[in-house]
Amino acid sequence: MTLDKLIKANLPILIGASLMLTLSMGMRQSLGVFLLPLTKETGISVSEFTMAIAVQNLSWGFLQPWVGAWAGKNGYRHLLLTGSVLYVGGLVLLALAHNFLMVLMGAGVLIGLSLACTGSAMAMAVATRCVSPSMRSTILGVVSAAGSIGALIAAPIGQTLSQHEGWRMGVMGFVVLGVCMVVAAWFAAKVDQLPITHTPGFDDNSASFVALHALRYPPYLVMTIAYLVCGMQLVFLTTHLPTYLEICGLDPMLSAQALGTIGGFNALGSLFFGWLGGRSNKLFVLGLIYVLRSIGIGFYFYADPTPATTLVFAAYIGFLWLGVAPLVTGWISEAFGIRWQAMLSGIAFMSHQLGSFIGALGGGLIYDALGNYNLAIQVGVSVGFIVGMVQCIFALTWTRAPTLLTAAKT
Numbered sequence: 001m002t003l004d005k006l007i008k009a010n011l012p013i014l015i016g017a018s019l020m021l022t023l024s025m026g027m028r029q030s031l032g033v034f035l036l037p038l039t040k041e042t043g044i045s046v047s048e049f050t051m052a053i054a055v056q057n058l059s060w061g062f063l064q065p066w067v068g069a070w071a072g073k074n075g076y077r078h079l080l081l082t083g084s085v086l087y088v089g090g091l092v093l094l095a096l097a098h099n100f101l102m103v104l105m106g107a108g109v110l111i112g113l114s115l116a117c118t119g120s121a122m123a124m125a126v127a128t129r130c131v132s133p134s135m136r137s138t139i140l141g142v143v144s145a146a147g148s149i150g151a152l153i154a155a156p157i158g159q160t161l162s163q164h165e166g167w168r169m170g171v172m173g174f175v176v177l178g179v180c181m182v183v184a185a186w187f188a189a190k191v192d193q194l195p196i197t198h199t200p201g202f203d204d205n206s207a208s209f210v211a212l213h214a215l216r217y218p219p220y221l222v223m224t225i226a227y228l229v230c231g232m233q234l235v236f237l238t239t240h241l242p243t244y245l246e247i248c249g250l251d252p253m254l255s256a257q258a259l260g261t262i263g264g265f266n267a268l269g270s271l272f273f274g275w276l277g278g279r280s281n282k283l284f285v286l287g288l289i290y291v292l293r294s295i296g297i298g299f300y301f302y303a304d305p306t307p308a309t310t311l312v313f314a315a316y317i318g319f320l321w322l323g324v325a326p327l328v329t330g331w332i333s334e335a336f337g338i339r340w341q342a343m344l345s346g347i348a349f350m351s352h353q354l355g356s357f358i359g360a361l362g363g364g365l366i367y368d369a370l371g372n373y374n375l376a377i378q379v380g381v382s383v384g385f386i387v388g389m390v391q392c393i394f395a396l397t398w399t400r401a402p403t404l405l406t407a408a409k410t
Helices: 003-009 011-029 031-042 046-074 077-095 100-118 120-130 133-148 150-165 167-193 207-215 218-247 253-277 282-301 307-319 324-336 341-370 374-397 403-409
Strands: none
Touching (some): 011 031, 011 100, 031 100, 031 218, 046 077, 046 100, 046 218, 046 341, 077 167, 120 167, 120 324, 120 341, 133 150, 150 167, 218 282, 218 324, 218 374, 253 282, 253 324, 282 374
């Protein structure tokens, strides 16, 4: 089958995976628009709301490797559909919440479990199965770009309904989007009908064997550690940027506009870095993204924000947002093959979500204790810059392939 025919034949799967990802990530990235009205009505604190978001990220991250391993052995269909239904259930519970426990279970546990089945690791693994290695990085960039526009859809819907009808109706708007996600997951689940390209050395071993071998491979280990800081920075922004803008006296609608702008430029960045990853050292580009992202965060938060600078910052940080996804996924598939890709992406993503936990909860605790985000910003910028430089240096100095793959080829 030619490349064009291969892509056309699998187009419904790619569209389903993209739409599932855009709705899943878009709603998750936009939950921050409900922070202030929800905490005022229910009486919970900002740190309690961010605790729920932190639990969401931990649930997502620590379940992701197990979900990926299960998919490598048994397929994707049941995972994608179950995850989508759980997302709807979590949103309904959040819309009905009157106390911290309901917020924790809805926005935290249920949505966290759902994201492990419908988030970037699974959508990217589905997309990888649909295309040839020569087009893989570019197509992953396209899927990531499609998944990036979710905030453009979800944030304005949530903010508009919240302002005019109350935050509960804003969440119910997300429930409608969640039902659409179930349909998208049904199409993406057809990936189970496609054959898997065999990778000698890895596909012939168990999930636990491959995972342990990957963690002993230095480039994978460094990438996984650096991914922690990535999660810390991004979830801090999605969770706390709306509150920061309100503290600064800016229009609350600006936060939705900023999140939407992040989503739009996120799509452009994903396309660009997916394309660049097919032509460059993926791990070096990954480190460069972390460095540039830290510089941008530092410049924005150390100046007085205005609507114009906020939207410029949102465009800049959005361009650097999910561009990491095609780079990480593409490199893992090149280094270890595609059978266990979802699992290995999940292990790296577990580190990312540990960082997300720190970014969401740490930012809330610092705000409750000090009344501002200055310390959180200083830590995030400094650590992000250092880790990005280490990733770049390591990417240029380590050239050996995984030993198991090398042995299988000899």
